[in-house]
Amino acid sequence: MWSVGRCYVQPVSGLQIFGVPGLPEIVEGTDLAASIVAAATAAGLALAKGDIVVVTSKIVSKAEGRTIELADVEPSAFAIEWSATWDKDPSVIEVVLREAKRIVRQSGPVLITETHHGFVCANSGVDQSSSGAHGRLVLLPTDPDASARRLRAGLAALGIDAAVIISDTFGRAWREGQTDIAIGIAGMHPIRSYIGQFDPHGHEFKVQAVCLADELAGAAELVKGNISRVPVGVIRGCEWEIDDTATIAPVLRDQSRDLFR
């Protein structure tokens, strides 16, 4: 067993990643921790100490009531005009704009925004695809770190000491295809830094810091999928040190350091 920064990995025994099937339809007020534990247990996949539980943000938002009825939205003149140009629903665009701190790129029908949380993504992360009704949008959780902390506390209350990552599916600059990344975290630091450590040849790492949280979120996507109803993935075998002050903030590059905003 070898140790790097906050994460202790056993390369030989390796990681296991499994989806948690059989979750009920999530509605406002659903107890996510209890639902996940029950579904995992029913599937013969009892959660265990040290697991990293990766939860798709959509079910977190639904449980927290972060949805909005399109009929209740009054679009601004700007939203109406832009939507007409690109054949979009002006109420959807209005919600996208409300969820944005600013527009990063607006090109043709594509709207890349920075959300109030500081995430740069398409359409402020607003999701039309599976809100349970076509007239309802699912927004990102208001405070995904707080969501993750609540879920971690809920799991702890059921006897399970697990780290929690809230994930979402984002596009990237330069590369086609989306990947799942972390938008909230609880219990473990999101970044594993090599800075100041030495490689096998004695060369010091000056810049390298791995975004473990994003790699874990992407790995969990491999067992989740959008079409089957498997919104929770569990990663077992990646040991981590408890850090109850952890947030996703270290992953969000400050605008002053960003060359692409």
Next chain:
Amino acid sequence: MWSVGRCYVQPVSGLQIFGVPGLPEIVEGTDLAASIVAAATAAGLALAKGDIVVVTSKIVSKAEGRTIELADVEPSAFAIEWSATWDKDPSVIEVVLREAKRIVRQSGPVLITETHHGFVCANSGVDQSSSGAHGRLVLLPTDPDASARRLRAGLAALGIDAAVIISDTFGRAWREGQTDIAIGIAGMHPIRSYIGQFDPHGHEFKVQAVCLADELAGAAELVKGNISRVPVGVIRGCEWEIDDTATIAPVLRDQSRDLFR
């Protein structure tokens, strides 16, 4: 078992990911396929049909002789001037510039380039960190897809039908921390498209396509690491359809579609 696009995943049994320890120091001419199979077998982790073998580009480059002695490099006037401003080694900068098709951002000491392959990354992916000698740089493989195909063929010759991903550690726009992503692939398509399929609520996916190759590369990084000498990760349990025409090209966003170049 459920099926999406090209990838058949079994959520309940899940994925296993393990590193391949005990590889020898890789030098020009090393038979990577034979070395990986021997090391995996010696570690009690025999490779099997259907495995996805993720190999850090650095060892591919070393095996292919894609290294350069700094003493052999004659820096241009531009490289000399810019290096003096930012306290860099002009020979390193010269190599970075030679490996670039163009400079995407040049801000302070940071140099984001587009490589001849079309990858957008820091310093054209040129690696000083563990070349085996401080006076030697490791460059990205000339054609990572061809490297992956050769490795896949080498594994097949040893009786193992595996997909191969060549990975590297890249930074991203907007987010701190690097992640491992795919720069070459063989045997499986890098993207899993949901477009035209329907979610559980009957809503059609219009844009979603997951970059499976990048998620697999990032997942493998979780068992590799930069400090221990574990440059190969194996992902087992993610079934894939054989596609021997696959390349990384569909992942590289064309400049005409890119908003951040």
